[in-house]
Amino acid sequence: MEILFNPVRLLLATAKDVVPVLALLVFFQMVVLRQPIPRPRRIVFGFFLVLVGMACFLGGLDLALFPVGRSMAKMLTENAGFVSAVSWTAYGWVYLFAFLVGFSTTIAEPSLIAVANKAQEASKRTVSAIGLRVAVALGVAVGISLGTFRIVTGTPLYLYILVGYSVVAIQTVVAPKVIVPLAYDSGGVTTSTVTVPLVTALGLGIASNVPDRSPVLDGFGLIAFASLFPIISVLGYAQFAHWMARRKDRWNDFS
Numbered sequence: 478m479e480i481l482f483n484p485v486r487l488l489l490a491t492a493k494d495v496v497p498v499l500a501l502l503v504f505f506q507m508v509v510l511r512q513p514i515p516r517p518r519r520i521v522f523g524f525f526l527v528l529v530g531m532a533c534f535l536g537g538l539d540l541a542l543f544p545v546g547r548s549m550a551k552m553l554t555e556n557a558g559f560v561s562a563v564s565w566t567a568y569g570w571v572y573l574f575a576f577l578v579g580f581s582t583t584i585a586e587p588s589l590i591a592v593a594n595k596a597q598e599a600s601k602r603t604v605s606a607i608g609l610r611v612a613v614a615l616g617v618a619v620g621i622s623l624g625t626f627r628i629v630t631g632t633p634l635y636l637y638i639l640v641g642y643s644v645v646a647i648q649t650v651v652a653p654k655v656i657v658p659l660a661y662d663s664g665g666v667t668t669s670t671v672t673v674p675l676v677t678a679l680g681l682g683i684a685s686n687v688p689d690r691s692p693v694l695d696g697f698g699l700i701a702f703a704s705l706f707p708i709i710s711v712l713g714y715a716q717f718a719h720w721m722a723r724r725k726d727r728w729n730d731f732s
Contacts, residue, residue: 616710
């Protein structure tokens, strides 16, 4: 609750992160490119809005999204505790909640919406924006559910990552080449403003309330799942679409 009483400190902390970026842009504009800064008043005003907006966003995360994720994880794990403290089957509601959170937050992710719309535009509607968003959202949902399973069971994170990227490597070879760059970018755009706060809070909340789990060792790692599994799902979506198109062509030739 410190943010409520220290808005100036929050603005200063945000400025520490933003000012170096602005200084770098100004340096290249004036020293390297040797061009005057266009509309300096508008840039100063925009910089001020960025500071205020980021400060409000970070404050909102700390006051709203993080507590919601932690409290939901706590209630779900406490309800599961009466069945068994160690059995992974006792946490079915946790896996379902993780799946729904992953899907809903990814569908609403602004960066994914922007990438999907641009992909549809660049491909002349060969790639469907809504199809891409659903494929990515399903990948994130499955990934986060599997990540919560990892936290509950305490299995090593690197095993899942190793197997996951092995699958990605195989899919990269056999998937249509046109979709591979888009699939790799789809894994990155999911880790943005809406998904990361809730997913991080969910992982920490689960690790804090499952017996014999450490928030530091087990609570983190869900974002890795949220970045990996969309690549698998988008490549799989492209492979399925390619297979359906070839099947349709063969059927037309046969007819």
